[in-house]
Amino acid sequence: MNYVKQTIQPHGRIAIRNQVKLLLRAATALGEKWFCSRPSEIWLEECPCGLIYFTDERANPESSAPRYYKRTLTLLTEVLQYEDTDRENSIDDYLDSRAYEIEAVLMFDKQLGLKNLVSDCRLIQTQAVGIPDTSGEKQVAAVRLTWEIDYTMEDYGLISLDEFLRFTNKIESVQPAGANINSTTTIRTS
DSSP states (O other): OOOOOOOOSOOHHHHHHHHHHHHHHHHSTTTTOEEESOOSOOOGGGOSEEEEEEEEEEEEEOSSSSOEEEEEEEEEEEEEEEOOSOSTTHHHHHHHHHHHHHHHHHHHOTTTTOTTTEEEEEEEEEEEEEEOOTTOSSOEEEEEEEEEEEEEEEOGGGOOHHHHHHTOOOEEOOOOTTOOOOOEEOOOOO
């Protein structure tokens, strides 16, 4: 028996993170310096820069047929900067200006341009974060904006036939000469 690992369309979180990055890169002063789920450290020379990541997600199945999952994603947008001038409040002013830009972009369209996926995006918290600089040369700080994004996904068992066929691979078994056996196995995995 032959097995094929099947991939399905990207998860809603992937689409949301990538859309937020696209929107922020296009409409904020940080431009291309926005990173999604960056696993490596940020170096002082890279500042100012922005991070986009999620911390948790709640899912509530709808008690209807077919079943849909209403999800609430907690997404964070964070801007890091170091103090590069002696002007009083310069780092706070810089971070608050970037926070204003982020809010303007993400509040402009509560569906984030993903009307078939996202139903609402709302700011729930803004937090100032002090970051210790091990070199002791500069003051480093960040502003973290926490967003709740509501979206809905179908139960995985309810994907349409066209969608299923788009992500299904088939392998035909080799048949002995003269045999009339059709043995096709398709296995669906996450």
